Amino acid sequence: MGVLEGKFEDNVLVTSLDWVFNWARSSSPWPLSFGLACCAIEMMATGASRFDLDRFGAGAYRATPRQADIMIVAGTVTLKMGIRIRRLYEQMADPKYVISMGSCSNNGGPYWKYGYHVLKGVDEVIPVDVYVPGCPPRPESLLEGLIQLKDKIRRQTIARKSEA
Amino acid sequence: MTRYLKDLWYGWTTTWHSMWITIRHLFRPNKGYTIQYPTVKAPLPERARMRLFNRIEDCIGCGQCARACPTDCIDIQTEKRGKDEPPVFASDGTPIKLRTFVFDIDMTLCCYCALCTFPCPTHCLVMTKEYEYAVYDKRDHIYHFAVDKPRYASPAEKEQPAAKA
Amino acid sequence: MESIRDLLELIPYTTALPVWVQAILPPAVSAVILFLFVAVLAMFAIWLERKVAAHMQDRLGPMYVGGWHGWAQSIADTIKLLLKEDIVPAAADKALFKAAPAIVFIPSFAAFVVLPFGISSIVADLNIGVLYLFAVASLTVVGILMAGWASNNKYSLFGGMRSAAQIVSYEIPAALSVMPVIIIVGSLSMQQIVRAQTGGIQNWFVFRNPFTFLAFFLYFICSLAEVNRTPFDIPEAESELVAGYHTEYSGMRFAFFFLAEYSNMFLVAGIATTLFLGGWSQVLPAQWVPKQLIPGPILFFLKALSLVFVQIWLRWTLPRLRVDQLMYLCWKVMLPLALVLVLGAGLLAVW
């Protein structure tokens, strides 16, 4: 994802660098404070006392996309908003990740059939890393999604992909 | 002037009131407010509505769930079981007259309202307490419950035996 | 710096190096040590803030990174920020945009030079230490204004303007509230000021007379405003200006702002400690405990960190003031009070 990717041969140094990089990235995923609809309340509840997103180092909600690492698309994405979401995603600095939270942003959710103004899945406008199910997902589900995302980050490498 | 001083005094004291509350919370043990999720999991109540599950061996393919669903996330396709086939019964004794060869639930469309579980005559469609199923690919959220294959692979094949007869 | 020079002399062959290297080595080494120290301190302050905030809110705060209560959280944050893409907006004024974080960070770093951590642990004991502090610390506002202007973002601009107005205004009561201390000591040297307070808690300037007692609180409030902390954090007011002057900054440059904010926090706490809480001098009165039991630097840190803690405590308690109320507080409350204090302290000194 970052600027360093795919520039190095795979060797011991790269592996240990990978470990450090991925540890740092997966340990402090700062979310963009960006709530759309119902799921935003559950996202706030995830940050609140009972579930406490901060335990994973993800509690520092950044208001500006420049400083955020993960975008939690929490809620229905309408067509009017889709354009803005794409722009917000472009404003985020690499490496950036997207968690699509809830049915609506996964696939349009309950609004997929007659929603003339609803985008059917946020993956139409931005790439999504993890899909969290639920309508709205329980805070635990979001935390589980975050853990899944961390697993995904830990598997990244800056080594060049083998040609085969 | 008295108002000015009163304002100052009020501002000063209320600040200390607020600070007293926060400092009390700081030194109070976190008595069960925070549930450390991956290591400790709070038990879900009996009626929790999470992922849908269908015991397909009990399903009679009536399609009432699909009709009740406000978001049309259940896709059922059935066909009549042949006369020659052995009769099948659900666990509560209801005869299964239809073979369900497609019973797909798209959990990305589901709104977890549980309206589908109530009309089910054999109570085979239930909402489980499973909530940890975040995936990397959203197609993994479509659950295929049907195990039977349709009798005929395609509609054309279905036509053929009829034509022969 | 003297102690560093002594230390370097212990290393063999340093005398064999060219003379200019010998001249430049002690300052360079102390600069590096100070930089590392400031960075570690800021990271610790960030971790402390997150933990304290969490517990005030009945949460737990970072728990997993590094094991014990997430002690490595700030390290991970810093590495991640350093690794992030560095975006310079196309419409930004590139040179100013790139220079701003450095200009914000360097003064806060440079101000540490005159902080007396212990009897001999001070980089440079200037005889105009307090003046130097105020001069250098007020440079920060230039960087913030530059960041706000260069980002070419309206929120940043608002943040920069607010910050300029705020810091410039609060400099005055802050400087005035230091005056009672200087009147008593009769020197601007930081070490002199600390020496004037040795001999236990009763000699600290906070408890010396009522004017210095009030001056301590006044200075503390003004210093909060100078480092943009709640309730005076309007330049980066998250709910109003998104992130204020550093809205457009990402990655490493943002990390500099972040570190600067927290090192500033420690800096003003350190100044308050030096001026009012006796710096590295002991707590217990000298009549009871004639010898200083705890080393000076440790005492200094404990005192300064407890002030940092109060800053954190205030931040997670109070709402934010509005711009005009902030100015009201400065010009109509703080400034008259500071003048009264200076006058009173002067009269007391003469009398």
Next chain:
Amino acid sequence: MTPREIEALLKERFGDRIPESRLDGLCSWSLVDPAAILEVARFVHDDEKLKMDHLELLGGVDYKDRIEVVYVVNSLTYHHRYTLKCRLPRDNPRIRTVESVWKVANWHEREAYDMFGIIFEGHSDLRRILCPDDWEGYPLRKDYTFPGKYHDMPV
């Protein structure tokens, strides 16, 4: 006042410009001649006995052969409620705005324009409100067909 009394008062004042009324416990309404809507609105708002100063709801209903505009008005003084309706032709629905009577009508009328294409004459700022400005069609009409794409996002 009961709906019956309100209806009688309206009938007395406006006569045949109130062509039809239905009074039941669910939602008592009177049909108002579209040309007279502003006058009626002003009357129910200002009249001492009615004082319906609160416009609760303004919306359209598409009846396939006509479009109805529904005004639910309410009095905060006397706590009574009444419904006014106007029938408009479907192909070119036009009606006077009641913005000058109840200020909240501004947005309600914009929404009705957005959803049904009802043109409110004299409205100060008749733009789309919920859908984007370059949206095509009026979504809540019964014959609305979904657009295929909007700004290369599939619908």
Next chain:
Amino acid sequence: MNLDYSGDIMTLNMGPQHPSMHGVLRLELKTDGEVVVEAIPHIGYLHRCFEKHAENIEYPGVVPFTDRMDYVAAMNMELGYVLAVEKLMGIQVNDRVRYIRIIMAELNRIASHLVAAGTYGLDLGSWTPFLHCFRDREKILDFFEETCGARLLYNYNWIGGLMFDLPEGLERRIIEFLDYFEPLVEDLNRLLSYNYIFIKRTASVGIIPPEVAVSYGITGPNLRGSGIKFDVRRNEPYLGYEEFDFEVPVGKGEFGPVGSCYDRYMVRIWEVLQSCRIIRQAIAKLPPGDVHATIPKRVKPPVGEVYMRTECPRGELGYYIVSDGTSKPYRVKVKSPCFTVMSGFREYSRGAMIADIVAIVGSVDIVLVELDR
């Protein structure tokens, strides 16, 4: 404030992605320095086509969609719809259903006001009240989850009845919760409401005079904050609210003119305590009964139309339902309280400062999905 400006006007776009816009409201601010000359709200970023869905889905299936309109107070939203359809069909529910509905609606009102108060603190830069409010809100959500299995969007009120009866022993636990919670309101007050900075930030800011409030059709706590005593629960009782003893708090203007942000905020805090009173009374009177007794097999109302309004935490919620005799509603039009409040935003935000804009938006307590539907 003098509004004759000669200086240059700068346009500042607040939102759709902005931390204090409660979702995706967009405000176009015309600013002269820190002073906002005009604030024009732009909405529709969360227009999810509820009314179109309602026309295409059978009556019981609309209930989950009404939940999603005002997700903070879903019980109240579905209650309004369900009552409207019941009125249309002429269903009389038994007393147990009525009382449980009242208990649930009032609990949800508390939860919703807690979110409102907490996020208002957040808007003004104070984080801790927000988390303290959410801590207590979780306990209410636990009750909902035990009762119907969902935390946020319940689908609990069905047409003619309820999804489930209350679980065993919940009444007792609700009373225990109230005993625990009522003193905590005072804690919240001391932490936030009585804080001098908070008062300075909110009192005499964003004043909605009563005549403006009426003209813009503002309802609920926002109307009562302006000093007008109007509550649907009291003035047009539904569900038998007339049997309960509670007060309708109105803004008193303790620290400035009536109708300021502070009054609106305090009305919510007082309403929380009144809701506690109602719940206690309802639990004391809770009769036995079957909550499924009056659920119709098929929901097919007669031809007709109905307008039903209820008191939702954000104000007066009205459903105008037209039935053509089929199993799907012909038209459902929602009177959304947030919509009317925001329509007047341009008027009552004029001349405020940027920081005040945030305070005003927070004090009217909007939920964007309900605004856009």
